[in-house]
Amino acid sequence: MPPSTHLDVSKAQPTSAISATKAGLVDVADNPQDATKSFLRSPFMKAALPFINGGLGGMSATAVIQPVDMVKVRLQLAGEGARGGPKPTPITVTRELLASGKALDLYTGLSAGLLRQAVYTTARLGFFDTFMNGVNARAAKADRQVAFKERAAAGLAAGGIAAFIGNPADLSLIRMQSDGLKPAAERANYKSVLDALARISRNEGIGALWAGCNPTVVRAMALNFGQLAFFSEAKSQLKDTSLSPRNQTLAASAIAGFFASYFSLPFDFVKTRLQKQTKGPDGTLPYKGMLDCFTKVTREEGILRFYRGFATYYVRIAPHAMVTLIVADYLNFLTK
Template sequence: MGDKKRKPIPGWLNFVFGGLSGMMGISVVQPADLVKTRMQLMGPKGDKSVISTISGILKNEGISGFYKGLSAALFRQATYTTSRLGVFNSLNDFYSSMYGVPSFPVKLVVGSVAGGIGAFVGNPAEVALIRMTADGRLPPEQRRNYNNVFNALARISREEGRAMLLRGATATVTRAMVVNAAQLGTYSQAREQLLSTIGDGIILHFIASLISGLSTTFVSLPVDIVKTRVQNSAKGLGQLQVLRSIIQQEGVFALWRGFIPTYAKLGPLTVLMFLFLEQWNALYYRLTE
């Protein structure tokens, strides 16, 4: 995502810029992510509308309810997004220096690899995030009431064993490989294709991000809802068990439940993340050239 004619940004800065961009973006879209998670955890008897989910959160938890799990969301970005964007940009720069501009299939593969690595690194934060955002939908006596992400990680390790922090790691990695192949690969390709028409700048980054966010939402939702159910399960169910159960009990279209709040989160997050990332990159070049 850097200009191939320029000297590549140092590898360690790719990781720093990626993490900062993700954390800045998630701070804005956390409410939509919480609504999406609550909808994904509803069974076949739950009220599945966006409006009722939002009104229920407002009624039972107030405005602050939309920001439950924010510390976990920030920590997830600090681990997961730092890793995935850093690995993607580093691999992209390496490939470009060796073989020239990567093709779209190569970008998809690089995005998939980066996503898998990032997801494994960020899985403990992912488990804490799902637990914290799901807590408000439970009866008061069943809520875990974690104070923050570090309290959640410590209590999960102590009360349920450290292995619980890797609960759903396979599902998380699967989702991340799909998401990042779509998000990073599509953004990079759209940016490249539109560059000669629009010219470099915020408008280009914005349009490429919108294209990336929409395609990512569509392809990622089925694996995302499976991952969410696996990580919130008390019985340690596998991906195939959860997938089969959703299709049998709720229908195939349940795999795209929460499309609106997911895009309301993923669309702006993609836009903000790449806008912030491009600005960090531009700042680096302004200071070093």
Template sequence: MQEPKLELEDSASTRVNPFVKACIPFAVACGAGMVATVCIQPIDTVKVRMQLTDQSSGKASPWSIARTMVRRDGPLCLYQGLSAGLLRQLVYGTLRLGLFSTFEQRLERRSREEGTSVGFLARAAAGLGAGALAAFIGNPTEVALIRMQADGMRPIQERRNYSSAFNALWRIARHGGPLSLWNGATPTIVRAMSTNFGQLAFFSESKHQIQKHSQMSRQKRTALAAFIAGFAGAFISLPFDLVKTRLQNQSMAGSSSGLPMYSGTFDCFAKVVRKEGFLRFYRDFWPYFMRIAPHSTIALFLADWMNSLILGPR
């Protein structure tokens, strides 16, 4: 009698060393985030300039701001702060996608053991947790990025002319103390949680629902889910992103009294509403969406594709 065959059709994920397997989501997230950052850096720079322009100075379109920047400082100014953007992805982007992927894998493993399925609330909790942890650790890179992108708004003789992200981090900490690197940490964390809730939870759930109710190929399903996630993330997180940007750029926007313009998150929210109106939070929605959606689509698509290539489809 022929002996039964051993189970040789192990999935790709079972053939990977456990330590390497745990690191893969973070390495994938880092690579995908950096590619996406290089692609959308000009849009992000214009978005930051728009958010630092208040209502009283007149409404400028993204195109007029971009034209002014290029005319004044040349095309490369659109990539101002790229080193900080890449450093931010190395820290924040790696952690948020890596942690979310790790949390989601554990939720799926537990649901298989219990004979249940992962619901939207569980995915949302994974996104919120990953966003909060990543944002707190990566806040110094956010501060450096905002300062570098906004430096071109100053008169030439007053610019700080940071040579790199590390130079910006060192000078900010030297002049304002180490804790100044955590300026705007509260709205940064809230923004990250709302972004991750909108992006990662909606991406995972959308992909699941599209697979359940359509016959789309894996690539089309992933691309559509990433686009939906980009829109949800932009809409939910934009108010927090504006407040974060204003707070992290305060050293350049102080009042004549020498005191900071905003004393904190709630004070910034209140002053923006009082002086510029509630709709100011969504005035820059399309530039923000054009920054979030491509980044979301590129990063999530690449991360999903690389994870499935290395670990096998989930």
């Protein structure tokens, strides 16, 4: 019997398939994991991932920390303009917020908080990683270690740029969180961050969205200096210890949270005061700007007022920094 001339299609490969294999191309349907890795390693995604991972980390942290942020803002606004004014505690502020029987009041401004993280944290962590990649490349080329001052400069620059971009969302958050302090007839009762942005722009002008921008930028630079520079430095110092990589990240983020709180709280205080203020009956604002606010608060309320609520601020900043940095670090690991 003559040998069969039937071609075994299970073993045969079309010329195009052979060519594709030789060219190193990946079939998405057959190799989804390889296709995903190829996509993540594309030049565009390599540049975009630090921003995406940073934003997701910040939004995750905000969803957890928002009630603490609400209490922090109310503490900063209490007793405005009076040295001997009320001295609320986190417990009394929380009790007042819950007095109406609405626990969700602690999440007032959550939409603005999430938008702020989507803009601000996306930008600051993304720019920081981008700047540090350049710093690391220059250090490697010169065969030296990255200096702390280089990490600090990257953190300061990333924070300043991101804060300017995210100021409108930040201002909307403060307006929404402070609205409940006004008499019922004077409240704006914003429905969402988009409603706040639209109404502030319409009633006060587009420029009003950047009210308090100067202290916001300085605060962000101080916070980033404390958070990102010290996080990067701490991870570098802990690298050769007996701690596991996960514990190194946890310890470094806790250290970063403390320094971020210490350096940024006075500027956060002034930012809150400036963003909350609205024109009085005579058409003037309580504060003319950042320096005027520092001066008036120091004279009328005492210099220690800038650090009122430090414990609450630390509880808000440190866990937020830890969750943000840990999530971003983990996402960076997954997408390498």
